Amino acid sequence: MKSKVVLLRCPDYDGEKIKEELRWGMAQLGGVERFFSREEKILLKPNLLRKAAPESAVVTHPAVVSAMAELLLEAGCRKLSYGDSVGVGSMEKIAEGCGLADAMKELAIPMADFNACVRTEYPEGKMARRFHMAKAVTEADALLNLSKMKTHQLERMTGAVKNMYGCIQGLHKAKGHTRYSNAESFARMLVDLNRYVRPRLYVMDGITAMEGNGPASGNPVAMGVMLISADPVALDSVCCSLMHLKPDLVPTNVQGAKMGLGVWKDDAIDVITREGILSPLQAGERYGKADFDVERGKKVRRLWRQIRWISRHFQRRPYIVESRCIRCGICVEACPVEGKAISLTKPQAPVYDYKKCIACFCCQEMCPQKAIQVK
Ligand code: SF4
Ligand code: SF4
Incomplete structure (x- = not known):
């Protein structure tokens, strides 16, 4: 069975259009009900890296978070909350600064507690056997990952797999960088984190992506897409194809496949679009950007390591x-x-x-x- 990634085209952040596309996309995967049930406490986990206007492409756009939340509410899922473990500053200020706080208030969705920390054990972990999680994550029954399409200096790109790092409580996020201090070990830890939390669904906002000096200081670039999948590795692999970046150059893809989180190879993924089913490579050719500014060098990296x-x-x-x-x-x-x-x-x-x-x-x-x- 191939992993499915739905690719939706959306030229801008018009809320109604985004919702219509997400509705169609969810239907391709079996509907909201296939992933979430009404009684569950569902945590929405956008990328709220730092205070920034939504058009700067640093954070997941509030219009995407709202549209997805509305689909959940329409399906009868009422116990929603949202949050992220932010790098510097307070989540409240960041959510207010990008307009997410107001959008969630309108839907009566409360902010979750990402300040309190709960130490959790994960004996099955291959790289990380314990996590200091934000309390909100441990209290949720299900998690919906809402990532942003961006470049990243350590992992080349950040997407579905990396977005889970915001489940680690703030102080411990910084410590994780010293414990897992190279791209491979950091990627393996992220894969363990995804395997431990097991988000039900991953959505990526790539309507305006970030290229260049990401994930916070790069340049916004119009890509006009959103991606949905239950397989975060497949989703990130399709994201790579859109960036014209070989998926096997991204450590979270390679380690994610090795550790059983998902698949990244072209022949293992169906990209579902309104124009038909494509391979990731075909999707990249049709909807991607060949000159997307991302680090593509392989030999140079190896040489650097030596x-x-x-x-x-x-x-x-x-x-x-x-x-x-x-x-x-x-x-x-x-x-x-x-x-x-x-x-x-x-x-x-x-x-x-x-x-x-x-x-x-x-x-x-x-x-x-x-x-x-x-x-
Ligand atoms: S370790 Fe180096 S790269 Fe990391 S935050 Fe400190 S100065 Fe910056
Ligand atoms: S380098 Fe950036 S973060 Fe550091 S002091 Fe200057 S403006 Fe502030």
């Missing part, structure tokens, strides 16, 4: 574009390394201690000014 083993000076690392920096200190706050690998003494711009830096790019993700680039 060089890094010899000398840390050749490692990809962040640097500050001083003219853009407003000296807010958020990057210092975001650094998970004990004793910090970045420091700020005003009025100077922040300074890196590359001997301590583990290249997790948390600082780059959190900078509100796009002042941190990667070289």
Whole structure:
């Protein structure tokens, strides 16, 4: 049996059009009722990385979250809540800033508790055997993952699998970057996290995606698509095809398949569209963007790894574009390394201690000014 990924076309964030498309997409997968029952407490988990206007493509657009929530409400699922473990700041402020708080208020959907932490054991884990979860995740009966199509410095792209990292309670998210400090181990931990929580359904907002210096400082780009699937690896693989990025260059795809979370190969996925069933490659050719700005190099990466083993000076690392920096200190706050690998003494711009830096790019993700680039 092939994994199914529904590809929906949507030129903009018109709420009615999004809902109509999602309704059609859900029908292709057996309807809302196939995934959720009325009595269940369902947690909506968008990407709320940091405070940003929805058109900047940093967060899952509120129109997509609302439309999906409305479909659940129409199906009789009344016990809905929403939330995400944010990088820096408070979830309340981020939800207010992007318009999600108002949209959820209109639907009478409460914000869940992502501040409290519950330590959970997962003996079956292949990389991670315990998680410090946000309490809201442990209290939900079912989770609906609503990710954003974006580039990522560590994993090349972030989508369905990576979006689950927001289930880890805030403080422990930073620690995870030090424990799983390379792309492969981080990907394996993410796969375990998905296997443990088992979201029922994954939806991706790719109407406006982010290319370049993602996941927070890149450029919005019109892709005009949404994806739905129960298989997060297949969904991310289709996302890669749309970005014209080979899916096997993304560690969460490769590790996800190895660890039994899903499939990424072209012949293992049916992409369902209104124009018929396609393979991911065909979908990429028809609806993707050949010049999508994402890191595609393979040999260079391998070579980098070897060089890094010899000398840390050749490692990809962040640097500050001083003219853009407003000296807010958020990057210092975001650094998970004990004793910090970045420091700020005003009025100077922040300074890196590359001997301590583990290249997790948390600082780059959190900078509100796009002042941190990667070289
Ligand atoms: S680099 Fe970004 S996050 Fe750090 S102080 Fe400057 S503006 Fe703030
Ligand atoms: S300085 Fe930035 S990239 Fe380096 S460890 Fe700290 S947060 Fe990660």
